[in-house]
Structure formats: structure tokens, C-alpha cells
Amino acid sequence: MKEIFPTHKSTFTGEGLKKNILSEFNLSPDCECVLFKPGLNDTYKVLDNGTAYYLRVYPNKWRTKNDIESELKLINHLDKSNIQAAIPIKNMHDEYIMEINASEGVRYAVLFESAKGKSIPELNVSISRNYGKVVASIHEASDKMEKLERFELNMEYLLDTPLKSIQPFLKHREADFNFLQTTANALSAKISEIMSESKLDYGVCHGDFHYGNIFSGENDEISVFDFDCFGYGWRAYDISVFLWSCVPENNWEQDNLDKRALLWKAFLDGYLSLKPLSEAEIKAAYVFVAIRHIWLLGIHVNGVSAWGTSWIHDKYFDEAITFIKKWIALHKVLD
Structure with missing residues (x-):
């Protein structure tokens, strides 16, 4: 045989x-x-x-x-x-x-x-506010559990391991890989700087709080699914995924920026109605958006055995690097 x-x-x-x-x-x-x-x-x-x-x-x-x-x-x-x-x-x-x-x-x-409700084509203020409440509820409820056996959403997981996976795909673009490596080091240092001044809440994180992982009901109530990326990490990272995902990532028109700000404010209003967030944590969330994007690159290149390499091309990396550069510049992330 x-x-x-x-x-x-x-x-x-x-x-x-x-x-x-x-x-x-x-x-x-x-x-x-x-x-x-x-x-x-x-x-x-x-x-x-x-x-x-x-x-x-x-x-x-x-x-x-x-x-x-x-x-x-x-x-x-x-x-x-x-x-x-x-x-x-x-x-x-x-x-x-x-x-x-x-x-x-x-x-x-x-x-x-099945989660209750239906998938949503895009976010609105009401759903965003309710999403913030659900995220806060998940953080609060999970704090009452005994420690589970699960990985840590630390800098090794978010940056070091992804960069090792990305490097072979950028062998012909050494300057771009060096940019990602240098930027990752600076982003990690910025989080350390923020933590030296103020403690960041740490605990169970869903790890993937974009709006593709929720259903919404008739009254914009939220039901969550896909906890596959859950681990222990900074809650500022967990909320940053919403900020990262709430509008199209490479649309830098003012209307799009205004919409992101509106949805982010609604999300924070919902979260803060149940659980506090410090100014340092909100500041850290903006840093974690860029970190999240590097992590996602690592996930994508690691998944080529499932979905192939046809879309992991120069344009893909161009768009990703553009997003990271513009996000850092627009929000003065490393200042």
C-alpha cells in the first residue's frame, strides 16, 4: 500500500x-x-x-x-x-x-x-456603543475566573514571532523589513514607556474584537463569537482591535477619519459605562493598532498553506506598510 x-x-x-x-x-x-x-x-x-x-x-x-x-x-x-x-x-x-x-x-x-442576530455590513454608533459594553462585560466577568491554560498576548506573540514569519516574504525588500523591525522595536518601547508611568489592565482578552466577530439583533444588542485568538494580555490591546477595524483601513479621507473617531468614541462610551479605562490605556490602544497590524501580517503569511500565496504580493505589503506609517504619523504614536 x-x-x-x-x-x-x-x-x-x-x-x-x-x-x-x-x-x-x-x-x-x-x-x-x-x-x-x-x-x-x-x-x-x-x-x-x-x-x-x-x-x-x-x-x-x-x-x-x-x-x-x-x-x-x-x-x-x-x-x-x-x-x-x-x-x-x-x-x-x-x-x-x-x-x-x-x-x-x-x-x-x-x-x-449560532450567535444571536445577524452579521452587520458596517458599524453604526449604537452598535459600537453596545459593543463597548459587551467588551467591558467580558473583561469584568473573566476576571472572576481561575487562571486558564492559555498563551500570553505579549510582545513575543504580537511582534517577535510574526516578524520571523514575515522576513522570508520580504527577502527582496530588505528596506521594508528593516522598517517593520525598527518600528516594532519602537512600538514595544513605547508600550514599556507607557507602562512605566501607569499600570495597564491585564487579563483575559478575546484577541480579535473586530466587527466581523459579532452579530447584532433588532435593537443593536451584541452577540460575540470566535474566541480562537483569546489569551492573556493587556486590555488596551483588546480594545485597540475595534479601533483598528471599525472603518476601511487605507481610506484616509477626512470623512473616514471622522467616522472612525465617532465610532471609537461610542465604543469607549459604552466600555466606560461599565468599566474604567485610564488615559494611558487609551493612549496605548493607539500604539497597539500598529502592533496589531504587524501581528496580522504574521498570521496571514503563516496561513499560506490554507489559502495560498497568490495574494501575499508586493501590493499587499505596500498597503500594510502604508497603513502602519500613516497611522503612526497621523496619531503621533511614537512621539
Whole structure:
């Protein structure tokens, strides 16, 4: 028998998942299962008698089983704290996590309920304010938990490791890589400077609070999902992701800048109505926006085995570096 050909990440059929995974849950045999969103994690949409669920299949060696168990413990704690989140579902054996013996190695699968509400095409003031309240609620509720086994969202995670991944893709653009390295060092030093003057709140962070990870209901109430990037870090970083993502990143027209400021103010108003933020933390959030963008570059280049290299091209890096430079200059981040 020939050896199985090596793979980076296999794509499972809906029928295969129905037979081998979904059959272990209290679902109808004729439920539908289709690939909804491929990526680092593959997400399958499951429809059963009009009810939607989402099956996440983690890639091999992306998260440990303990990492995933901590993610699910956090989500269940938030649910018990009356915070709307897409909660995991146990199978008929009282288990959340199922193993799939893929050709590339073991992959883990978890079935989630759908978050309440619907995806939003863009943010408005009301949703942004409610989003701020939910983020503050998550930070407060998670502070009441025992420490979970999870990684730290420190500078090694946010800057050092991403830069090592980025470097091979910029071998022909040495000056640009040197800019990213020098800027990363300066951004890290700026956070250290801020922390030397004022303590930054540290604890559980969702790690990916952009508006693609929320649903909104009829009254703009917020339901959160995708805690895959959660870890322990500075809360200023967690809120910075909203600031980073709330409007198109490379639109520098004044109308766009005004809209970002309006949505950011609404988000902060919501957050501050439940939990304090110091001026130093808000200042740090602007620094973390640039750090976040470097982190994202690392995530993207690490994911080429899932989505290929066709879009990791010079224009991609041009746009990313332009954003970092303009953000730093506009907000005087390193002054």
C-alpha cells in the first residue's frame, strides 16, 4: 500500500462530517453540512430543521487540546454571566471536543450554536456603543475566573514571532523589513514607556474584537463569537482591535477619519459605562493598532498553506506598510 501523500490541511466533505462527527450529536440524520468559511480554521454551517449551528475544525498543531478546552471554559463562563456568545454543544458522550484523524495529523472539531442576530455590513454608533459594553462585560466577568491554560498576548506573540514569519516574504525588500523591525522595536518601547508611568489592565482578552466577530439583533444588542485568538494580555490591546477595524483601513479621507473617531468614541462610551479605562490605556490602544497590524501580517503569511500565496504580493505589503506609517504619523504614536 502506498504511503498517504503529505498534506498541509485537508478539506473534509460535508457528508463525511455528517457520518463521522455530526452523527455523535442530537441532530437529524438528514441535517445539512456545508463548508461555510475556509481558513486557518475551517467553519462548516450545519442546518437542522431550520436551526443553524457552526462546526469549527481546527488545523493540525494550531491549538492544543488544552488550549481549546480553556476557550470553551471561558465561553461557558461568559454565557453563565449573561453575556451573549456562541456557546459550544456537547455530543451524546458528554464531550465538546472531537478528534479527526486527518492525513496531516489530528484535528479537533467543536460544534457551536449560532450567535444571536445577524452579521452587520458596517458599524453604526449604537452598535459600537453596545459593543463597548459587551467588551467591558467580558473583561469584568473573566476576571472572576481561575487562571486558564492559555498563551500570553505579549510582545513575543504580537511582534517577535510574526516578524520571523514575515522576513522570508520580504527577502527582496530588505528596506521594508528593516522598517517593520525598527518600528516594532519602537512600538514595544513605547508600550514599556507607557507602562512605566501607569499600570495597564491585564487579563483575559478575546484577541480579535473586530466587527466581523459579532452579530447584532433588532435593537443593536451584541452577540460575540470566535474566541480562537483569546489569551492573556493587556486590555488596551483588546480594545485597540475595534479601533483598528471599525472603518476601511487605507481610506484616509477626512470623512473616514471622522467616522472612525465617532465610532471609537461610542465604543469607549459604552466600555466606560461599565468599566474604567485610564488615559494611558487609551493612549496605548493607539500604539497597539500598529502592533496589531504587524501581528496580522504574521498570521496571514503563516496561513499560506490554507489559502495560498497568490495574494501575499508586493501590493499587499505596500498597503500594510502604508497603513502602519500613516497611522503612526497621523496619531503621533511614537512621539
